[in-house]
Amino acid sequence: MSTSMNRRNWLKSSALFAGGLGFSSTLSINYAQASQQVAARLYAPYDDEEALLSGMPKLKARISSNENPFGPSKKAKEALMGEIDTSFRYGRESKTEFSQLLADQFELTETEETRWGNRPTQVMLGAGSTELLLAASIAYGQNGGKILSAEPTYMSLIRRAQSLGAEWDTVPLTKDYVHDLDRLANAVSSDHSLVYICNPNNPTGTVCDPDELRAFCKEVSKKKPVFIDEAYIDYTADPKKYSMADLVAEGYDVIVTRTFSKLHAFAGLRIGYTLAQPEAIEKMSKYSNSAGNISSPSAAAAIASFKDTAYQEYAKEMNQKSKDFLIKTLTDANYDYIPSVTNFMLFPLQSNSEQFRQDMLKQGVSVRSWSFSDQEWCRVSIGTMEDMQYFAEAFNKLA
Ligand SMILES: Cc1ncc(COP(=O)(O)O)c(C=O)c1O
Numbered sequence: 001m002s003t004s005m006n007r008r009n010w011l012k013s014s015a016l017f018a019g020g021l022g023f024s025s026t027l028s029i030n031y032a033q034a035s036q037q038v039a040a041r042l043y044a045p046y047d048d049e050e051a052l053l054s055g056m057p058k059l060k061a062r063i064s065s066n067e068n069p070f071g072p073s074k075k076a077k078e079a080l081m082g083e084i085d086t087s088f089r090y091g092r093e094s095k096t097e098f099s100q101l102l103a104d105q106f107e108l109t110e111t112e113e114t115r116w117g118n119r120p121t122q123v124m125l126g127a128g129s130t131e132l133l134l135a136a137s138i139a140y141g142q143n144g145g146k147i148l149s150a151e152p153t154y155m156s157l158i159r160r161a162q163s164l165g166a167e168w169d170t171v172p173l174t175k176d177y178v179h180d181l182d183r184l185a186n187a188v189s190s191d192h193s194l195v196y197i198c199n200p201n202n203p204t205g206t207v208c209d210p211d212e213l214r215a216f217c218k219e220v221s222k223k224k225p226v227f228i229d230e231a232y233i234d235y236t237a238d239p240k241k242y243s244m245a246d247l248v249a250e251g252y253d254v255i256v257t258r259t260f261s262k263l264h265a266f267a268g269l270r271i272g273y274t275l276a277q278p279e280a281i282e283k284m285s286k287y288s289n290s291a292g293n294i295s296s297p298s299a300a301a302a303i304a305s306f307k308d309t310a311y312q313e314y315a316k317e318m319n320q321k322s323k324d325f326l327i328k329t330l331t332d333a334n335y336d337y338i339p340s341v342t343n344f345m346l347f348p349l350q351s352n353s354e355q356f357r358q359d360m361l362k363q364g365v366s367v368r369s370w371s372f373s374d375q376e377w378c379r380v381s382i383g384t385m386e387d388m389q390y391f392a393e394a395f396n397k398l399a
Pocket residue numbers: 065066127128129130131154198202229231232258259260261267271272
């Protein structure tokens with residue numbers, strides 16, 4: 001044992017010695033290779049990590065998780081750094097300020113007195129909206145819950161509710177791949193515990209007509225709570241008009257959840273929020289950590305990003321430019337697509353979607369595959385122009 005220890009030490013010191021004698025370039029290449037490997041692992045989408053590790057080519061374009069590659073905004077980054085020095089504290093202040101900012105923005109006036117002052121009771125913060133979807137899935141899915149939603153839709157809340165024994169009733173999308181609100185309204189029954197609407201919908205990228213959805217929410221929420229997942233609402237032409245957040249202020253039993261992971265580019269910083277009636281917030285907050293999972297630098301950055309409307313416009317513009325390029329790529333190859341108001345797009349394939357996904361991955365481009373309505377589909381996230389060019393190159397070899 002001591003021999004092997006000595007040998008290891010000898011190897012270590014001779015490497016250092018070699019570096020000192022002018023072999024530092026070899027060492028730095030090794031370092032660069034090692035850090036590249038770490039980076040490949042860090043940036044690999046979790047579902048493709050295994051493939052990457054088993055010898056797939058390096059990922060050139062990661063366009064599978066609907067992230068926003070144009071941010072976070074400069075102001076958000078400055079705020080994040082500015083909060084680091086005081087982050088040895090639990091950081092109540094920035095989270096309280098963020099809750100209040102949201103309450104003011106959405107005109108939510110209900111408060112309760114706590115030992116730290118007044119607190120809005122219609123706002124709940126989470127480290128990303130997944131935490132909030134999880135809290136809702138427990139609150140409305142346990143003890144014989146039954147969720148009603150469109151299909152296909154975003155499955156996070158539904159899958160978790162199902163794992164607790166909840167049932168799931170579905171209504172297909174219309175022929176234009178939007179929510180069929182009439183059929184959904186007719187399908188609501190006394191044994192449903194929650195109606196889940198993802199608007200804009202993932203994976204289709206379509207948005208409901210705001211007047212129709214508002215009328216639906218007003219009617220249905222008299223019978224059952226309506227949960228609107230607005231993860232992509234910031235990408236719509238007029239988020240205020242398309243959002244159902246105003247119905248919370250009007251007192252309807254509507255639960256609106258939003259995330260900073262998309263337009264604000266906070267997927268790694270983890271910020272989400274829910275707006276709902278105080279009773280609904282109380283019911284769900286039993287299953288969340290009351291903003292305790294959010295770091296104070298992330299909350300400070302969220303405040304800055306929320307106010308930075310210039311950045312939001314910039315990110316939307318960049319998204320549109322890349323999306324236009326994608327549309328041209330698809331139409332030039334005689335492919336159809338579902339018009340999307342979001343930072344991703346779904347298009348029908350003429351071959352097996354899983355095979356297509358793997359063939360794209362072999363060329364270093366990660367996308368998502370879907371299969372519904374007797375059709376195979378590919379979902380592409382809108383990346384930088386360079387990402388979209390990599391997509392086009394790989395796609396044109398398969399199209
Ligand atoms: C519709 C929808 N809701 C919620 C989420 C969860 O996002 P996050 O947990 O990053 O806020 C996603 C993520 O892609 C999504 O597509």
